[in-house]
Amino acid sequence: MSDYQVIGKNIPKIDAKLKATGQAQFLPDLKLPQMLYGKVLRSPIAHGKILHVNTARAKKLIGVKAVITGEDIPDIPFGFSPATANKYPLEKKRVRFVGDEVAAVAAIDQDVAEEAIGLINVEYDELPAIFSPEEAMQSDAIQIHEGTKQNLAGTIHREFGDIKEAFKTSDYIFEDEFETQAVAHCCLETQGSLASFDYNGKLTLWSTTQFTHVLQDMLSNALCMPPRHIRVIKTHLGGGFGARMPMDSIDGIAAFLAKKTFKPVKIMNSREEEFGTNRYRYPMTIHLKTGVRNDGTFLVRCAKIITDNGAYYNQGVSVTSSAIGKLIGLYRVSSAKVDGYIVYTNKSWGAAFRGYGGPQAHFAVESQIDMIAEKIRMDPMDIRLKNVNQRGDKTIHGWKITSCGFKECIQKATKLAGWKKKRGKFKNRGIGMASVIHTGGGSRQSGYNFSSVVLKLKNDGSIDLFTQSADLGQGSNTILGQIAAEVLGLSIDDINVISSDTDLAPPDLGARASRQTFTTGLAVKFAAEDAKKQILSKAAKALNSDTKVLAIRDKKIYIKGRPRKALELHKIASIYFDENPIIGKGIYIDHISTISDPNGYGNFAPAYIFGCQVIEVEVDHETGYVKLLNVVAAHDLGRTINLACAEGQIEGGVVQGIGFALTEKTVWEEGEIINTSFLGYKIPTALDVPSIKTILVESNDPNGPFGAKGLGEAPIVPTAPAIANAIYNAVGVRIKTLPITPEKILEELEKRGKKDGKKINSY
């Protein structure tokens, strides 16, 4: 189909063997000579003033090398942006959630560190704690942060088009309230940080971070050290999913302890700590009001969103803003209004999580669409097809759709799933669908969206590629290697990718917002093209030819059509060829997306991706148990760079989406998370995962590398509403709160049974 040699091929991840054999070094594997073990003392109460911290007994314990409290560190908060940050690595005045960091020790081993933590005595003056946003917004509620009102971390108001008029002309108006829960990222290894100072005063920090470059800047700020004195290295990572995006307290604490002891200090969350202080997906309550014509045209979509922000300012406002954008952007609507309230509570602090507000918004919108379709007696597939975003569209809030496989995704997914054949045809079985819109190349929401890479041609004709993008397991290093190889006529084996080390590679914003394939991919493409231009120019001289008629393939440069008279690449690569080594540089700065205006108008992303999932379920009337039968997931990724990586992203997203839909929930009791293990916190196991068929839709984005767009986040987004819709299709029960537990289904079945005594199979 394509002329590509490397792109689109099913090339194994370049680190697959290392990981499959246990050879890849993850942070838990790292150990330095003389390394100390750090441990954090966390608040046992949800809210209170710190009156006194007595570390005397801990300091006396043999094997303890340092004990620090908030008094020992600079008064500099950290967070998603310096302007709004209000979290300190160690709190010295007040604690705001169970698990808040109060003190830390470094000791010769983990046992001594834990014993020392137990010897630190903290006196608290307990304050009333608030666990729900509604309570927090009461006028008489205690303010978790001084200077706030109604405990609001932020509010967002967006209005586009003539709402009043739109509702007036609507044939139907739908109003529903949806709720999504806090879920945990559940990375394979817990969060960790290993800090080591040398006698030149330089800090090296190995971290489970998704962005080395930004973490270097954040640490520079937190530690009052110039960036050049800080080297951040990402280890192999078992997923990030957004949890590893801003600096973590333990990055700072490890560094402070390492500085104090002048020994390497490693801190790794225990799994209980990781769950117990989890950087959950922001729970949202979405009150959704939609006006439609009786032909199914969406006219107006309004919403009020209340986001449970947790105790500190991180990405709550940004995620809510992103949720609002997607809530408005998904399918064409001609007017919209959304109000968002992001509210502090005495829970740990939420974070980015794959989808970045998308799963919450889509659960509401895609659930309600099925309710609308039923009401106006349209097939849910048809109502969606009627309203799909299309290439060339500009949404009412300014998103420019440069490429769009949305329609194709719906058509292909429903066809492969047997939509028409299965819908409403089998007892207790149902089939449901939902779609997704998402960024396919990052966003300038935080002001910047760029990548830069350097590559150099080595003497033997192979390439060293230096990038600060982060391979979290998704295979980005392989993708980037493929792009370089494709441009340069090499094989993936010829590309040595050196990534995620601030000392070695030029800046890149790292792994977030499904950006790396797009932005870093472009930077790599530009760098490879830069190198290729230099190579061809040299070859043209040597072959007494013109660069225009030259091609590179299999490490040879030849005149097109005359492959026999070829010049070997390693000859040009020789330092002696013309004494001008070939170094390609590539930079991509996103000038397509814009920073939104104060009203939220602007082009959110340089490219948008779309997808549609069709899921078949069977619901047990007796137990409420939902058995998943089939998933078909069609996703528009612009262009497939690596088949297995793309399929892996989709499958992983669906599985994570299944957990979000059915089983996962962080459970608090009096502010304390009580399900802090994989026994109590239920992610899908292999037995819970049905057959997943993936369809890759190539819409060929005009701006992406080889037409590619990022894919990473989208696959998690439509899964929950597709399951909710399938359940409704199976047993006529509409659950608007996640997760959809058997209890909720049984309760609804029971209610309905009492009401009319018979089972309805929806249209």
Add this chain to the structure above:
Amino acid sequence: MSDYQVIGKNIPKIDAKLKATGQAQFLPDLKLPQMLYGKVLRSPIAHGKILHVNTARAKKLIGVKAVITGEDIPDIPFGFSPATANKYPLEKKRVRFVGDEVAAVAAIDQDVAEEAIGLINVEYDELPAIFSPEEAMQSDAIQIHEGTKQNLAGTIHREFGDIKEAFKTSDYIFEDEFETQAVAHCCLETQGSLASFDYNGKLTLWSTTQFTHVLQDMLSNALCMPPRHIRVIKTHLGGGFGARMPMDSIDGIAAFLAKKTFKPVKIMNSREEEFGTNRYRYPMTIHLKTGVRNDGTFLVRCAKIITDNGAYYNQGVSVTSSAIGKLIGLYRVSSAKVDGYIVYTNKSWGAAFRGYGGPQAHFAVESQIDMIAEKIRMDPMDIRLKNVNQRGDKTIHGWKITSCGFKECIQKATKLAGWKKKRGKFKNRGIGMASVIHTGGGSRQSGYNFSSVVLKLKNDGSIDLFTQSADLGQGSNTILGQIAAEVLGLSIDDINVISSDTDLAPPDLGARASRQTFTTGLAVKFAAEDAKKQILSKAAKALNSDTKVLAIRDKKIYIKGRPRKALELHKIASIYFDENPIIGKGIYIDHISTISDPNGYGNFAPAYIFGCQVIEVEVDHETGYVKLLNVVAAHDLGRTINLACAEGQIEGGVVQGIGFALTEKTVWEEGEIINTSFLGYKIPTALDVPSIKTILVESNDPNGPFGAKGLGEAPIVPTAPAIANAIYNAVGVRIKTLPITPEKILEELEKRGKKDGKKINSY
């Protein structure tokens, strides 16, 4: 004096703190998870055929993971050049010295590895062993390598000018024979190698090497693997001095064992092994015949050199060739003839050693000059000054002297030492001098002489400098950092030097032939100038000015004379400035030196350095003990880049030269080295080292970076003849064989006492 901000300053080495505090990681400090310990079984006999190697018992020992012999590795010899290589990492047919590698094991710890070595049974058919070149050259001697005659590894014949005529016109002809001994490099840590394969088949090898890039190539050849699958990393090094230049057997053995066990394998020589198989300085017997006019003009210098090459082909021919070049090149002579014979013996194999033939040649020439001076009744200083090389000279064998501080070195050193005041004035005290000529920037003897570096400007205005040159402790990373800083108006603290890792930096021949300051220094200068050009071009646009009137200083770019209107460097460094990151590339290929023609004519080096040492001694008539009183060492280094590094090189060279002159000698008994510890092998201690005054002569080489030339090797060269001459001046005893032990002095004193009964103080 100079306008330089960074160059010439006494800036501490950038790794000084790390080393002074023990934080720098040397190879003995490295430990990888699951690492095995390798150990080599070495031949106990000096010469013999290997009949059978029985490894069965060793393999059965619990804890042994692999046992390999020559049968397990490819039949590929290694050495200084592939064409002449005749050494295998493990020998399978024949052993040629006590210590020759026969088998190796990898085991869970060092004890088990050693026990296993003891369980390997090797049957030898012992052959006659030859320990002296004279014996080896006998027509009936057994040939240590098949196909040779007279056991010659090589012969060299050089003749320039009309020898016959020159001797005819000479007023005096002097003929003397000098002998130099085998000495050991005595690096702070022993030779070692740590090899680790990953499941992608990539080998990473940490080695005590002086040249990562060349070792990568050599390993590629030895292991039959492409270079891109081999990563060589140099650890911190406690000196190399030439011992760590070619691949070592244990580099190969560690790699083979790592491949076989699929575990990291580390091999470190014990100190006994290091001494016992030592890569000694090639001993030479130099028969020197010189013709002079009675005014002191040197007319003709002839020599026959016999070099004890040891058992395998390494650098014996190259070092002898280099010795010949210096023997002819030192001081002006109008004709010369030298014959060199490099002879295999059943000793370990010699290697490069600081000075590369210079110490041997200079000992002969500089000793004889004092004998000449005495005979024609000239002051040794004056005869030297009469014949010094001068800028603009072209020697009879083609060396082009582009810069020359020779005369100044002699004048300044003798003046500071009080030559005229002290010479022959104090009983039992003497003062002697000797000079040196050496390359100051590598050589193309092995075909190539190049360096390349890359540097990138980081967001904060600091620099990452990637180089594959090797800092062996001499401070080259600091020197290179200073050069970059000087060009770019930065401080040394702004330069992050990333060195000696084949995956990261572009090629460089590494640390040899005093080349790094010159060749890598030039590459760094060019790269920094390349970056500066880019910076100024950007600044010119921003300041609406012209690059010609712009300057950089203190991380600011300003219009000369108007420092207030300055643009900060980090602004230009921002990826957002104009989306064109600044990467400087620099390459230096030596086109000044030439590959000599078959007769040895050619320009040996791109620059030459000179020096003169004046040494004062006191000799005890009763014991023969030589007490060193003062050393003055004046060296022409073109331009001082770092004061402390330059002084350090000179002081280190003098101390090593003292050992060479007075105490150091490798002692064989029946082919076995018997002084294998620092008890038996005597290097100077702090108590043996007198006051050393250094004088830096700046001759400002037209081709060197800021006029600089390499300095590294020269300081060891004149020390021994200067001491020999001082001893003669003190007690009238001329010792022509090194080391000059008390026994030799007493013997000569006794002989002379018998002859004329009185002490002579020479003129």
